[in-house]
Amino acid sequence: MIQSMTGYGKSVLQLPTKKVTIEIKSLNSKNLDLNVRIPSYYKEKELAVRKKLASALLRGKVDFSIFVEMTADETSTTVNPGVVKEYMQQLRKMIEADTSTDIELLKMAVKMPDALKTEREELDETEWSTIAKGIELAIKDIVQYRIDEAASLEIDFKQRIVNIKAFLEEVNDLDGDRIDNVKTRLQKAIDELKVETDENRFEQELIYYLEKLDINEEKVRLANHLDYFLETLASPESNGKKLGFIVQEMGREINTTGSKANFAPMQKAVIQMKNELEQIKEQILNVL
Incomplete structure (x- = not known):
């Protein structure tokens, strides 16, 4: 199950003398970029808070804040x-x-x-225990937000993979016509030169040329990458980096197919695949 790196979590606590608001915001980032803002009298707990956030959120630009509003009649x-x-x-x-x-x-x-x-307020461990529970609630809130946010991304990814598979099938269907087209063009070019050719040598050169244009390996590898992407997408843990690597490999196979196509109808299908893949690339950057 994938998660988005965009999220928001919040919890509000009413303590005997103060109102405590805990907020967590996150955006996409290659690594964990954690910014913690808490009152000075809670500073000794900052390291523990950072560890908890890092363990739960893993990646993203995360802003964590604790806001305190005094509600008692007395003031420090x-x-x-x-x-x-x-x-x-x-x-x-x-x-x-x-x-x-x-x-x-x-x-x-x-x-x-x-x-x-x-007067400097000393840390009250009983009070912090309540705040720590509030932090847990805020973390659960932002994690659920990330899961909900990723649900629409997952639907979009699956649809675009289906689209690429359809265009790949179109490429496969066009491959036979492409080879015939290449043979015809080569023979026409030789005929226009009006020179005699050695049929055996011509066949050897034609085979060599067609081997350079062969895209069977690219088609097989691309099909495998598409299946592996869906398999990784369905795994229990969110792994945006791994999905990003798979997308890169998909791009290589599509680009190679396009460079070897040498056939206008097939190149149109390749362009459609590139368009679908580009949409996936943009969104994959926001996956945890």
């Missing part, structure tokens, strides 16, 4: 009275007393450095 930030008074005294010395009131001085003073002090 308080005014530093001594510092504020000192700022106000210094400001009075700089300006005329009758041009500014204490209220205006106070407004300026509280914006100065160290006018407010925040």
Whole structure:
């Protein structure tokens, strides 16, 4: 079962003194590019969070955030009275007393450095245990999102593989006409030269030329790659890199077939195969 690398997961927790929102967003990337933003008092848990995310999401550009909104009446930030008074005294010395009131001085003073002090909140293990469960829920949410997102991709991949197989069958049906066409063109070219030819030598040259244009191996390999793609697509684990490698091999066989075709109707079918494969290539970049 394939997964998309595009996803979103979220969980919201209401703790006794705060509301905690956990968000995970992901986009496609060749490797795991993990960005974690959490409050400073949870920093000691960051490594464990990274390991959990890496284990569950594997690949993609992932943004993980924990947002905390205090809901209690008390606050950990308080005014530093001594510092504020000192700022106000210094400001009075700089300006005329009758041009500014204490209220205006106070407004300026509280914006100065160290006018407010925040007591560092210590990590509460019981609280973190609840948050860790919220992280698990957010991860499950984004994984399910990835699975749902990939469902439409899988349908599209299968349809395009069916289309390529149909064009490959068309190529196979045209192969006999192509060989006859090549023989006729060669014989016509020799006839136009109006020279005598050794029939045995002509047959040898014709066989050599046709061997260079033979596409049986390409057709067999392409058919095998198409089946292997579907087999990998149906495997229990998502493997976008492997699917990408198979698509590359499919492209090689289609390109070689096109270069050897030397027959307009067959080249049209090859172009159709290339078009279908190009659509798969674009979408496969988003598969985990």
